[in-house]
Amino acid sequence: MKNGKLQVALIGCGMIGHGHAEGIARDGRAEIAAVVYGKNRTAAEDFAKKYSIPFVTNDYREVIARGGIDVAIVATPSAYHAEATIAFANAGVHVLCEKPLDVEIGKMPAMIDAAEKNNVLLGCVFPNRTREDLIRAKKIIDSGELGRMLMVEFQYRGYRSHSYYNSSGWKGTKAGDGGGCLINQGSHGIDALVFLAGGVKSVCAVCDTMARKIDVEDAACALLEFDSGAHGTLMGTTLSHFPETNSECERIRIEFECGTVVYADGKTMLYKSLSDDELKVEEICLTDKIESFGANPEDMDMAAHYAIVSNFIDGVLDGKELIAPARDARRAVDLVLSIYESAEKRAWVDVPKFHM
Secondary structure, three states, X not given: OEOOEEEEEEEXXXXXXXXXXXXXXXXXXXXXXXXXXXXXXXXXXXXXXXOOOOEEEOOHHHHHHHOOOOEEEEOOOHHHHHHHHHHHHHOOOEEEEOOOOOOOOOHHHHHHHHHHHOOOOEEEOOHHHHOHHHHHHHHHHHHOOOOOXXXXXXXXXXXXXXXXXXXXXXXXXXXXXOOOHHHHHOHHHHHHHHHHHXXXXXXXXXXXXXXXXXXXXXXXXXEEEEOOOOEEEEEEEXXXXXXXOOOOOEEEEEEEOOEEEEEEOOEEEEEEEOOOOOOOEEEEEOOOOOOOOOOOOOOOOHHHHHHHHHHHHHHHHHOOOOOOEHHHHHHHHHHHHHHHHHHHHOOOEEOOOOOO
């Protein structure tokens, strides 16, 4: 703490870095003391000037060596999340990591272990979890009033152009992104899927690169067997010319014995059965404010990102429960990596289980 504010190190100052900087400024209980850039020092210096950040470096180890940091926000390309997270946790610094937690199953336990051994928080950025309508839907589902879960459908339909992938050296690469439309763009929706429907037992999938010059998938389909016994389908693509209009371009539909929950078109709907003998339902909108978003990377629900930042500050200062703690946030990554494994093996694959 300095001047009554948490001292934050921001690791990465690209597009999403601006969102975190704005979130910190809006919250008012923390300030950025250092920013770490990848390659472009000029852009980093401009970033630092905009947000009044006193220290700029391209080596996060310099920040750790200087000391005085309470919180690190890791907003690097996905494949580099683990290294910085573990280093800061081992230095006794709380870490908020951008999604996904990492892109390798073997690295996530090391991240969680480092945080727990050093008694620091490790959270992940999954803004959908701040949506009141999804929170309401989860409470209804968990209450059991809809009966047994039967069928689950998930779709991610977004659009990423050739120029998007050409705009940096890591986008659309296995080394930098860890994957394509699922682990990168689709991971927000996949987290919402497991948040609502619970864990997945096994998967059988196909992934392909169909229209972009990248070395990861731009289209994927999977069959899902849930822990609950429900069956499901999952599809994702960054090739859609008619993207979904939810904040992260996803659509989720869950069928129960006594109703249906649908998250689509900027809102969450509950269709509650009123009869066992005929199709008669009560239609309930669980969303107070209906919002639609486009498919451009810049066109996202930043208010939800700000809420994640403020929640993490609450956790550090007051011990408040995190919206997306690491042990829970890894479920979406485990599912996606299992889909990749299934597509490569062309076989059913069990999704790893771990202690929550």
